[in-house]
Amino acid sequence: MPPPGVCLNIVKERYKKDGRGTPDNPDKFLDQDFAYLREYCLIRGMRYIDDMFPPDRASIGPGLLSPEEMAKVDWVRPTKSMPNPCLFVDGVSRFDFAQGAVGNCWFLASIGALTFQQHILKQVLPVDQDFQKDYAGIFHFRFWRFGKWVDVVIDDKLPTLNGNYIFVHSKTPNEFWPALLEKAYAKVCGSYADMNSGDVSEALMDFTGGIHMTFQLSDAPPSLWDLMFRAAESKSLMGCGTPQGDTSANTVLPNGLVQGHAYTITGVTEVTSQGRPVKLVRLWNPWGQGEWNGDWSDKSPCWQTVSLEERTNCLQVDDDGEFWMTMEDWCRHYVSVDICCLCPDFLDDSHSCHWASSFHQGRWVAGTTAGGCMNHKDTFWINPQYRIKLKQLDQDCESLQGPNNVLVSLMQKPDKRNRRLVSSLHIGFSIFEFHGQKGKFPASFFEINKPVAQTKNYLNAREVMEFFRLRPGEYIIVPSTFRPNETASFILAILSKNETHIHENTAHHGVEIHKPIGHRENGEIKDNKLFRQYSDQYEEVNAEQLQKLLNDNIVNGLNSVSGGFTLDACRGLVALMDLSITGTLNGQEFTRMWKRVINYKEIFFQTDTDRTGTLSLLELRNAVEATGIKLSDDILNLLALRYGGSSGDLSLENFICLILRLDCMAKIFKKLSDGQGMYLRESEWMYLSMYS
Numbered sequence: 001m002p003p004p005g006v007c008l009n010i011v012k013e014r015y016k017k018d019g020r021g022t023p024d025n026p027d028k029f030l031d032q033d034f035a036y037l038r039e040y041c042l043i044r045g046m047r048y049i050d051d052m053f054p055p056d057r058a059s060i061g062p063g064l065l066s067p068e069e070m071a072k073v074d075w076v077r078p079t080k081s082m083p084n085p086c087l088f089v090d091g092v093s094r095f096d097f098a099q100g101a102v103g104n105c106w107f108l109a110s111i112g113a114l115t116f117q118q119h120i121l122k123q124v125l126p127v128d129q130d131f132q133k134d135y136a137g138i139f140h141f142r143f144w145r146f147g148k149w150v151d152v153v154i155d156d157k158l159p160t161l162n163g164n165y166i167f168v169h170s171k172t173p174n175e176f177w178p179a180l181l182e183k184a185y186a187k188v189c190g191s192y193a194d195m196n197s198g199d200v201s202e203a204l205m206d207f208t209g210g211i212h213m214t215f216q217l218s219d220a221p222p223s224l225w226d227l228m229f230r231a232a233e234s235k236s237l238m239g240c241g242t243p244q245g246d247t248s249a250n251t252v253l254p255n256g257l258v259q260g261h262a263y264t265i266t267g268v269t270e271v272t273s274q275g276r277p278v279k280l281v282r283l284w285n286p287w288g289q290g291e292w293n294g295d296w297s298d299k300s301p302c303w304q305t306v307s308l309e310e311r312t313n314c315l316q317v318d319d320d321g322e323f324w325m326t327m328e329d330w331c332r333h334y335v336s337v338d339i340c341c342l343c344p345d346f347l348d349d350s351h352s353c354h355w356a357s358s359f360h361q362g363r364w365v366a367g368t369t370a371g372g373c374m375n376h377k378d379t380f381w382i383n384p385q386y387r388i389k390l391k392q393l394d395q396d397c398e399s400l401q402g403p404n405n406v407l408v409s410l411m412q413k414p415d416k417r418n419r420r421l422v423s424s425l426h427i428g429f430s431i432f433e434f435h436g437q438k439g440k441f442p443a444s445f446f447e448i449n450k451p452v453a454q455t456k457n458y459l460n461a462r463e464v465m466e467f468f469r470l471r472p473g474e475y476i477i478v479p480s481t482f483r484p485n486e487t488a489s490f491i492l493a494i495l496s497k498n499e500t501h502i503h504e505n506t507a508h509h510g511v512e513i514h515k516p517i518g519h520r521e522n523g524e525i526k527d528n529k530l531f532r533q534y535s536d537q538y539e540e541v542n543a544e545q546l547q548k549l550l551n552d553n554i555v556n557g558l559n560s561v562s563g564g565f566t567l568d569a570c571r572g573l574v575a576l577m578d579l580s581i582t583g584t585l586n587g588q589e590f591t592r593m594w595k596r597v598i599n600y601k602e603i604f605f606q607t608d609t610d611r612t613g614t615l616s617l618l619e620l621r622n623a624v625e626a627t628g629i630k631l632s633d634d635i636l637n638l639l640a641l642r643y644g645g646s647s648g649d650l651s652l653e654n655f656i657c658l659i660l661r662l663d664c665m666a667k668i669f670k671k672l673s674d675g676q677g678m679y680l681r682e683s684e685w686m687y688l689s690m691y692s
Contacts, residue, residue, distance in 0.1 A: 021148030023123050023209065029188065032153040034140040047077065047137035048155045053187040055157040061193025061420075064101055065166070073166070075157040077137060082174045085131045087139075089175040092121060094264065095320050097178035098288035100167035103250075104195040105262045106241075107185060108168065108286035110203035111178065112264035113237035120237075120342075124207055125177060141184035144209030146413045147361055147491050152184045159192075167192060171288065190418030197248075198419075200239035200262045202462055204340035208237060211357065211495060212340045213407065213465055217331040225279045225327050227347065228337070229268045236341035238265035240283070240334045256293040256323075257333055262286065265337065266322060269314060273305040280314070281330045285321035296324045344407065344495060355407075355495050358502040360386060363489045364481055365637040367617020367644070372484030373458060374430060374446065381443040382618065383480045384633055385505035387434060388494055392472040404467035406496045410455075410479050411463040413489040426482035427464055427490070428455035434474035439630075440505060441476060458482040476505055504633070531590050540584035543571040554601060555653065558613065565653045572657060575691050576664045593660070600656045603627055614649035627659050629666070664692065 021027050028034075030052050041048045053059050055075035065073070078085035089096075094112035099105060114121055129139050140153045158179050159166045168182045185203070186192045205212050215224060217240075231238060245251050245259035252258050267282030280296060296302045298317045314324065325333075344355045362384045364370035371379035390406070410429050414422040430451040437445075452475070453468040479492055494502055534549040535541050541549065544567065551564040577585055577593040585593065607623040608615055615623055617640045624631055624639075631639075643658045644650055650658070668688070672678050680688065 021150075023142070023149050026142050026149035026151040029150040029152040034138065034151060034153050037153060038134065038136050038138050041136035041138060042134060049137075049157070050153065050155040050187075053154060053183075055155070055159070059186070059191055060159060060166075061191030064193050064196070065161075069161060072161055074160050076160050077156050078158070078174075078176050079131065079135075079137075079156075081160075085174050085176055087125075087130045087175075087177050087180070089170075089172045092118075092125075092177065094266065094284055094322075095288070096172065096175060097168050097170050099286050100165065100169060100182075102167055102192050102195050103197050104168075104182070105250075105286045106198040106200045106239075107182070107195055107203045109200050109239045109262040109264045109284070110207060110237065111181065112266065112284050112286055113204065113239055114207050116266065117235050117237065119235075120208055125181065131176075139180050139184070141181055143185065143188055143206045145188065145206060146411070146489075147359065149209060150188070152188055154180065154184050154187055156180060158183065190420070194419035196420070199338070199462070200241060200264075201338040201340065204237050204239060204338060205463075208340050208342060210340050210342040211344050211407070211493070212338065212409065212463060213344070213467075214336055214338050216336050217334055220331060224337075225268070225281075228265070228281070228339070229270075230346035231339050231341065232265075232268045234341060234343070234346040236339050236346065238337060238339050239263065240265055240330075240337045242333060243335050252290060255333070256291050256297070258285065258287075258290060263334075267314075267324075271306045271310045271314065273302065279327040280324045281327055282314075282322065282324050283330075288321050289319050290321060291319065291323040292325055292329075294325070294329060296326055296329075298323055355497055358388070358494045360492045360502055360504070361489070362386075362479070362492060362504070363634070363637060364487055365617075365640055366485035366487045368621065368636045368640045369633045370481060370485050370487060372486075373428065373480050373482050374451075376484050377447060378443060379484045379618065380446055380478070380480065381441060382621070383478050385440055386477045386479075386492060386502055387474060387505040388477060388502045389474045390470055390472050390496060404469050406468045406470050406494065407465060408453075408468065408477065409463060409465040409491075409493040409495075411491045411493070413491065415488065424460050424462065425486050425488055426458040426460050427479070427488075428458040428482070429464075429477055429479040429492075430454040431468070431470070432476045432478070434476050446478075477502075528587065528591070530594075531587055535587075535590075538584075540582070540586050541590060542584045543567060543574050546570045546574060546585065550597070550653075554597065554656075558652065565657075569653065569657050573660060576660055581691070596660060596663070597656055600627065600659050601652065604652050604655050612649070614651055615655055616649055617644060620644075620650055620655075623655065624659070624662075627663075629659070629662060668692070 032050075032052060037048060049055070057070050057073070060070070060073065092115050094115045096115075097108070097111075099108050114124065124142055126140060126142065137156050138153060139156055140151055142149055142151050156176070158176075165179060168178050170176065170178055182195075185206075186195055189195050201212050201214060215221070221227070228238065239262060241262045242257055242259055248260065250258050250261050264284040264286065265281060266284045267280075269280050269282070271278050271280060278296075283292070285291065291297060294300070298315070303311050303315050316322070347355070364383065369382055369384055371382040374380050408429060408431070410427055412425060412427050416422050431453040432446070432449050432451050435445070435449070453466070453470065455464050455466050458464075458481075477492065477494075479490055481488065492502075530549070530553065531541070532539070534545050536545070547565050547567050547570040550570065555564040573593065574583065574585055577589050579589055580586065603623055603626045604615065607619050607626060609619060610616070620640065621636060624636070639658055639662070643654045669678060672680070
């Protein structure tokens with residue numbers, strides 16, 4: 001059984017600091033180690049079968065094949081279907097393959113772009129594998145997935161129907177890199193069916209881990225062609241798509257273009273036709289056939305108006321799915337263009353200044369850090385807030401600045417393994433000028449301060465991004481979902497030619513106790529009398545006695561929604577307050593606990609402003625701070641998940657247990673740590689964690 005998720009998250013963060021999840025040191029997807037598994041198979045003389053993505057109907061997924069077809073599917077290794085299978089035949093080209101039975105043109109269009117960039121291709125397709133040396137039926141591929149690189153292991157069994165490959169297939173029968181790459185990505189998505197429909201930008205980012213930007217062609221900047229030309233020169237990956245028709249079908253129009261279809265941008269050039277310049281864009285259809293038949297298509301007479309040299313360099317007449325269009329025709333017939341690059345220096349003509357990037361991962365949690373957009377004035381402030389500082393550029397860079405100098409990207413991360421089950425939220429962000437304040441900005445700040453920049457619309461998309469022009473200074477970025485109380489994880493990226501620093505806008509990054517817990521005056525006699533009433537002959541109370549004491553004197557008459565303190569909760573309270581480690585509380589230990597319980601009860605009812613007898617997660621934030629404890633948003637999110645009911649609300653009993661535990665855990669760390677970290681031997685860790 002794996003360790004709890006909170007432990008795994010800590011491990012992941014440590015791995016990240018140690019360089020794990022980078023292109024040179026990717027994480028092992030589903031903890032599968034390619035080198036170990038291949039060696040294991042070679043030693044035992046066996047062929048690998050992937051039990052995490054097995055050759056069965058679950059890996060194909062629903063909706064692609066009929067039940068009759070599914071029953072006939074045969075998973076075959078290339079070594080069984082071909083006498084001389086190869087991973088590559090004469091290198092890698094966009095013309096090597098054609099789409100299969102799944103609607104993943106967005107993915108294949110991205111592969112088409114990938115074939116132009118050998119340095120990126122080698123990252124995605126590691127060279128330490130083939131069908132000859134050390135072959136064991138196992139291959140691996142690497143993708144960037146939501147902030148980190150992962151190494152994905154697969155077996156080489158491919159699904160066939162009536163002897164034909166069902167999904168992507170090579171035009172050269174014994175070449176298998178496209179089919180195996182598609183299978184690895186299907187594993188990441190959950191199944192082949194989970195690759196059905198998508199945006200080309202998704203795979204472009206997963207192939208590069210780079211910076212992505214989208215331009216709507218209906219609102220394209222005048223300099224778009226120049227920008228695309230520089231992007232092509234800087235080895236960026238580019239794709240685009242046609243608008244959807246009346247149905248979801250990929251209808252081929254009379255002009256040869258396919259509706260609702262993704263294309264690869266494979267070239268950008270300018271030719272001279274009859275003495276005037278013509279800007280051209282070259283596109284490739286991942287079907288491997290089917291082309292535009294208008295001006296500047298393969299057989300267009302327009303090519304007779306250019307020089308022989310330009311015609312020789314550009315034109316290739318073949319039904320291979322690739323064709324040229326003018327920039328004007330392209331903007332008229334396509335919806336948007338996606339550009340993905342490792343470095344966005346192509347955004348202007350400057351080579352002396354370079355763009356720098358900063359990333360931060362965060363989370364919206366219903367009730368605690370999911371406040372919705374600015375329409376929700378009471379809750380918008382609880383969203384995560386990030387403080388960035390843009391420094392002044394030097395004089396040379398400042399003179400080269402274009403109209404925009406900052407790119408902000410917000411990407412939401414899925415919470416489910418299967419891509420088709422992921423429910424994307426409408427997301428966006430707002431940027432405000434920073435006004436000196438320690439800690440999170442309250443609702444009042446956003447009532448009187450307007451954003452200096454923000455997303456034009458909240459989009460139901462994996463990623464939203466905007467370019468801005470911001471002067472040097474400090475700003476607060478607030479990413480949010482459109483509606484409050486929507487839970488999701490996200491990655492916030494800031495790119496700028498200014499040196500940029502980003503950190504969460506909170507004065508604390510864990511737990512801080514800022515003031516002593518309140519004490520009641522003149523209550524000692526009453527406390528002692530109550531204790532003696534419930535204690536045993538040794539003047540101690542055990543968990544059972546404490547349960548009765550608390551339910552009789554704290555919960556009784558309150559119509560508790562949770563039925564009072566449970567025995568297990570009282571065992572936990574005894575363990576937290578038991579200084580003598582006897583399994584019971586003596587009079588002094590009880591008094592120490594009781595004062596806190598009474599104080600927490602008073603705070604509970606003071607902050608239960610809607611008088612429901614429970615604390616909403618928004619009220620919880622106020623209640624925790626009223627106890628003198630300051631929390632980071634991450635810790636508050638965990639508390640909401642751990643102690644909130646199915647509705648997310650906390651009962652009085654859960655609130656008391658939460659705060660007592662929080663207070664004790666913070667003090668344990670301060671006592672055993674050096675202020676920065678804590679080292680425990682295994683016996684000490686088990687001793688502490690199993691009785692607290």
